[in-house]
Amino acid sequence: METLAELFEHTLQDIYYAENAIAKALPKVAKAVKDTQLKQAVETHLTETKGQIATLKKVFATIDKKPEGVKCDAIEGLLKEADGLMDEAKGAALDAGLLAAAQAVEHYEIARYGSLREWAKVLGNEEAHVLLSEILDQEKAANAKLTTIAVTSVNK
Structure with missing residues (x-):
């Protein structure tokens, strides 16, 4: 990789792989957790992750x-x-432990999507910028939800 466009494509491939791996892992996590709020959050995020994969396909198209x-x-x-x-x-x-692990994944995703979004903007790819902003907002909301569940329930 020598250009920002090449780095953007590579990082997009990286997060696409990551989202697909997460989608495969979340059902096992949902089955393992006992806290009902955490279980619901994991199941909700699985649905979001599948939507994010579809959105990433649109970013590739751009x-x-x-x-x-x-x-x-x-x-x-x-x-x-x-x-x-x-x-x-x-x-x-x-x-x-699983809540903390889920937040580590969210933090990784937030870092990746934040970079991708800004690179899309610099590269003049407004459509990708908008799509990646949507995913970034979802990841930040998922992280905030996990923090609330940790503070109000799981870590008590």
């Missing part, structure tokens, strides 16, 4: 590229951490 992912080591590591928690943690520690 650069005339086929939607495809490239392996994202960061998301692989974060999901592996969640798997480890599901194997090792029990009781209150399981829900608190």
